Amino acid sequence: MTNKRWSYNPKPAKLTAADKSRLEASVMQAIADSPDLSGKVYRVEIKAGRIYLHRLYEQYGWDNPEIQFIKPLIEGKYAEYPMARITLFDARGDQCEAAFQRHNGQWVALYEGKLAECLSFIEGNAWFGP
Numbered sequence: 001m002t003n004k005r006w007s008y009n010p011k012p013a014k015l016t017a018a019d020k021s022r023l024e025a026s027v028m029q030a031i032a033d034s035p036d037l038s039g040k041v042y043r044v045e046i047k048a049g050r051i052y053l054h055r056l057y058e059q060y061g062w063d064n065p066e067i068q069f070i071k072p073l074i075e076g077k078y079a080e081y082p083m084a085r086i087t088l089f090d091a092r093g094d095q096c097e098a099a100f101q102r103h104n105g106q107w108v109a110l111y112e113g114k115l116a117e118c119l120s121f122i123e124g125n126a127w128f129g130p
Contacts (some may be wrong), residue, residue, distance in 0.1 A: 002060045006012065010089050011049075011089075012048060012049025012050055012087050012088055012089065013049045013081060013088045013089055013090050013091050014043075014049060014051055014091075015024055015046070015088070015091055016091070019080070019091045019113040020046045023051065023088070023093060023115070024046055025038050025044060026053060026093070026115065027044055027115075027119065027122045028044060030116065031044070031119075032124050034111065034119075035121070036123050036124075037119070037123050039067060040053075040055055040083060040128070040129055041053045041054070041083065042054050042055055042057060042080060043080065048073075048088050049087065049089075049125075050085055050086065050088065051085070051086040051089050052080070052082050052084075053083045053084045053085075053086075053122070054061065054080050054081065054082055054083060055080070055082075055083035055105050055129065056074060056079070056080055057078065057080075057081055058078055059077060059078065059079055059081050076099040082101055083101075083102075083128055083129060084098060084100060084117050084122045085098075085099045085101065085107055086098055086099075086115065086119075086122075086129050087099065087109075088115070093114060093115030094114055094115075095112075096112070096113070096115050096118050097109045097110075097111060097112045097116075097118065098110055098112075098118040098119075098121050098127060100127045101105075110127060
């Protein structure tokens with residue numbers, strides 16, 4: 001007997017250059033309008049149908065000259081890590097999901113909705129930092 005299960009795993013949307021620029025402008029506007037997100041998000045990156053929100057973290061021991069870091073530090077003391085990922089299932093942003101990256105590199109989807117709803121979920125949720 002085989003183990004038959006339904007698995008819903010949609011693929012991210014394929015975005016054109018116009019879609020990417022439109023989405024980046026709307027995400028940057030939402031970040032600028034939110035005091036919480038503007039303090040958290042350092043950089044926005046759109047690739048492979050996903051929007052990545054990056055954050056800066058101060059590295060322990062950045063002022064010790066004997067410590068060597070794998071990646072070069074930004075401004076001499078910060079490392080950049082992805083804070084959140086929004087997977088787009090259509091180019092308009094009507095269907096997407098917000099995900100959090102665990103310590104082992106796996107992404108965990110926490111919310112499904114429209115792009116604006118996902119951004120507001122990231123803004124008000126403790127999973128994405130203080």
